[in-house]
């Protein structure tokens with residue numbers, strides 16, 4: 031029994047010297063752990079004469095309790111000291127400004143699209159959303175292009191694995207959907223959205239690009255209305271002084287068909303790199319809705335007439351900012367996107 035007071039004394043002395051959690055853990059396994067001094071003392075009971083065992087056992091338990099309690103107290107002290115040290119050294123300045131959150135912005139294509147739709151809204155055109163996956167019938171046939179019509183060559187097409195189902199090559203099939211939905215009411219709509227063509231990608235052509243279609247149908251709509259609408263639009267987008275030029279063209283779904291140029295926004299028509307020295311920039315295809323298309327939409331061409339136009343807002347953006355490569359639009363390069 032004589033070894034127990036010495037054990038208790040040295041254990042308590044060592045415990046007082048423990049100033050951090052690591053030292054406390056080492057002390058704990060030395061004295062109270064599975065192979066610690068107290069366990070050894072308890073094992074020793076079996077080897078003592080029977081008469082001494084109860085007194086020795088009581089002593090060991092008392093020392094164990096003392097050490098347990100002392101350990102708890104020392105642990106509390108160490109934790110408190112650690113907390114005070116942390117509070118004193120690791121100060122937090124809550125008045126510092128926070129880290130700024132990176133703010134996104136609208137893509138330049140979306141900005142242009144919204145501007146175009148807003149201009150047409152001012153002229154009374156509503157937005158009509160039409161599907162991007164079309165059938166051959168609506169994308170071509172009902173627009174006056176029967177199978178094997180040579181004009182189909184103007185629109186290289188992505189076909190799906192379902193026969194007759196394709197990605198629309200232009201927004202014009204939307205004309206059929208609107209007419210069939212609203213007939214016999216007069217129509218004034220714009221149809222924005224993505225179009226797809228199986229084309230060579232170049233600085234001016236993408237396989238996936240936006241268009242904005244316009245359609246007006248009524249009982250006394252003439253080419254003068256088309257001209258007035260386009261002139262008004264061009265002046266809002268490119269500047270109040272703009273004039274437009276109309277060239278005759280061909281689309282199967284309009285008759286007569288035209289292509290529209292605006293005088294160059296950079297050189298005012300005198301000739302420069304942007305307009306390739308012509309003084310003019312092409313902005314859209316258009317025309318008076320073909321009688322066959324009016325009929326396919328449900329309108330009697332003897333009573334109703336209409337105009338339609340189709341433009342590429344990305345090409346308009348390129349003209350506005352003198353951009354040279356259409357591939358920048360969907361390239362996801364922040365150096366490009368952050369300029370707008």
Ligand code: FA5
Pocket residue numbers: 199200201202227229234235236237238239240241243281284313314315316317338339340341342343344345356
């Ligand atoms: C058409 O798609 C006709 N549907 C337009 C139309 C509508 C005419 C209504 C008459 C009446 P076009 O293929 O020219 O026409 O395309 C129209 C515009 O879409 C072009 O002027 C151009 O701005 C844009 N566009 C055409 N192909 C691409 C392409 N690969 N990449 C980017 N923009 C394109």
